[in-house]
Amino acid sequence: MKKVIKKRKLGFCALIFILSFLNAQSQTLRIMSYNIHHGADKNEKNTLDEMGHFIRQQRPDIVGLQEVDSVCTRSGKVDQMKRLAEITGMHYAFVRHFAYQGGAYGVGILSKYPIKNVEPKILKLLKKGPNGESVSMLFAVIQIKKKDILFATAHFSAFDKATRASQVNETLHYLSENNLPVIFTGDLNATxxxxxxxxxxxxxxxxxxxxxxxxxxxxxxxxxxxxxxxPGILKRVKKVSAPLVHYSDHLPFCAQIILK
Known part of the structure; x- marks a missing residue:
């Protein structure tokens, strides 16, 4: 009887070891995409700090942010990415779409891991707007436990389907130029x-x-x-959510994913 119990204990320990080993081979990441509406709610009340504290509470690994101001008059001349990084304790990067109100307007990322090789990529606007003929995507290489991932974030056109279709093709072209696994986030303004x-x-x-x-x-x-x-890097999705917080006119979209 003692031998049977001992064998069962050994078998159980072996199972725990195998499961722990398999989990160690996988990488679980918490990703967030958030259009922050220049750090204001739909009534234009400044909510940037509230956003920062919310992001910190969610404990994401990487966040893609759209509609970010950098020292613009309307948002109090605050470097919004720097401020969010201060609150969350994360690394950050920003690329601008265009100059705006004494500063710049664009997209950014926050990352728990080091950010390398930040690069803006141009997305054309087929219908020229008051601020120019293009907007930018942010491409960055992020090192996660000695492995590099290409992280990108974008804000596609809200007003023109043809422009969005063109921006999809440009995005796919840019992504095809590298051999790294990709995580792409954004407000894509399409269902x-x-x-x-x-x-x-x-x-x-x-x-x-x-x-x-x-x-x-x-x-x-x-x-x-x-x-x-x-598609080659996703093992499974553990959870997705859109927390009901009203700091922007968008809800943040969150995904907890397990990579192979």
Whole structure:
């Protein structure tokens, strides 16, 4: 009887060891995509610090941010990415779309891990706007436990379907220029059933098959915020959510993913 019990204990210990080993081979990441509406809620009340504290509480590994101000008049001349980095204790990067109100307007990232090789990529606007003919994507190489991942964030056109389709093709072209696994986040201003998102998902795997609604923040009726990854690196999605916080006109979209 003692021998049977001993064998069972040994078998149980072996199982625990194997499971621990397999988990060690996988990488769990918490990713967030958040359109921060220049650090203000829909009534233009400054909520930047509240956003920072919320992000810190969520404990993400990497965050892609859209509609970010850098020392613009409307947002009190604050370097918003620097301020968010101070609150969260994370690394940060910013690239601008264009000059705006004495500063710049663009996209940014926060990362728990070191950020390398930050690069802006141009997304053309087919219909020229008051601020120019293009906006920027942010591309950055992030080192996670000695492995490099290409992290990108973008804000596609809200007003022109043809421009969004063009921006999808430009995005896919840029992504094809490297051999690194990709995590792509953004406010893409299109719902999952549109041609432009369908095209994007032919090359990148969505983390959200349920279509979690993210806009507008008060009564979210559609999904326009995304986290997508290279299909070869995703083992499974543990959880997706859009926490009901009203610091912006969008809800943040969060995904907890396990990479192979």
């Amino acid at each position: 999952p059933d549109t041609e432009e998102i369908q095209l994007l998902q032919q090359h990148l795997q969505t983390t959200d098959t349920a279509g979690v609604h993210t806009f507008p923040d008060d009564v979210p009726v559609k999904k326009i915020d995304y986290i997508l990854v290279s």
